[in-house]
Amino acid sequence: QKExxxxxxxxxxxxxxxxxxxxxxxxxxxxxFFWYRQYSGKSPELIMFIYSNGDKExxxxxxxxxxxxxxxxxxxxxxxxxxxxxxxCAVNHQAGTALIFGKGTTxxxxx
Amino acid sequence: DAGVIxxxxxxxxxxxxxxxxxxxxxxxxxxxxxxxxxxMRGLELLIYFNNNVPIDDSGMPEDRFSAKxxxxxxxxxxxxxxxxxxxxxxxxxSSSTTSPLHFGNGTRLTVT
Numbered sequence: 442q443k444e445x446x447x448x449x450x451x452x453x454x455x456x457x458x459x460x461x462x463x464x465x466x467x468x469x470x471x472x473x474f475f476w477y478r479q480y481s482g483k484s485p486e487l488i489m490f491i492y493s494n495g496d497k498e499x500x501x502x503x504x505x506x507x508x509x510x511x512x513x514x515x516x517x518x519x520x521x522x523x524x525x526x527x528x529x530c531a532v533n534h535q536a537g538t539a540l541i542f543g544k545g546t547t548x549x550x551x552x
Numbered sequence: 553d554a555g556v557i558x559x560x561x562x563x564x565x566x567x568x569x570x571x572x573x574x575x576x577x578x579x580x581x582x583x584x585x586x587x588x589x590x591x592m593r594g595l596e597l598l599i600y601f602n603n604n605v606p607i608d609d610s611g612m613p614e615d616r617f618s619a620k621x622x623x624x625x626x627x628x629x630x631x632x633x634x635x636x637x638x639x640x641x642x643x644x645x646s647s648s649t650t651s652p653l654h655f656g657n658g659t660r661l662t663v664t
Contacts, residue, residue, distance in 0.1 A: 475652065475653070483657075484643060484655040484656060484657050484658050485595070485643075485655050486655070487652055487653070487654070490652060529595065531653075538607075538608075539585055539597045539600045539608060540585075540597075540653055541597065542587075542594060542595040542597075543594070544593075544594035544595075545594060545595075
């Protein structure tokens with residue numbers, strides 16, 4: 442059973458702080474890792490993806506991957522109230538196969 | 553790019569009725585996925601197609617659920633007969649080898 446685990450939260454941070462979202466996965470053969478953001482009542486939208494160990498930065502977002510520990514994280518710098526949403530971690534074994542999603546972490550950024 | 557198009561946006565039906573959800577993937581995407589989302593179980597994969605061929609339907613709850621993809625631009629998910637426990641948001645998503653997964657706006661299904 443391939444599983445993706447996330448802390449459901451809610452994670453509450455003040456505006457301007459760094460939000461750290463974490464995810465672990467069970468399938469050691471997983472190759473691609475994704476972070477999606479989902480606002481209440483909306484569909485998930487892709488924020489970032491990462492394939493290799495280490496960090497990948499895109500604006501205020503940094504994805505971190507550690508395959509040895511089967512751990513992937515998302516850091517959001519200078520958090521804004523508009524970042525308040527549920528963040529979904531997703532993993533797939535190889536290209537062309539389906540993404541397996543965690544249940545998501547709810548982030549609340551207070552102004 | 554119109555994105556993944558799903559219809560209807562909302563469906564309210566009575567237990568025992570047939571429900572058909574529709575999806576048009578992004579043009580050029582060769583993989584199509586049906587997911588179901590509930591508060592309790594999160595986002596669950598039901599079935600996915602590559603090049604119109606069903607690859608993995610192990611997530612389909614039971615025989616009441618069926619999915620088809622008659623061509624590259626259209627897919628349906630059918631529930632017959634529907635039950636209250638089928639109430640959820642159903643998402644269709646598509647991707648290709650060069651484009652990651654994009655979701656449609658979803659269909660919110662309520663079975664009373």
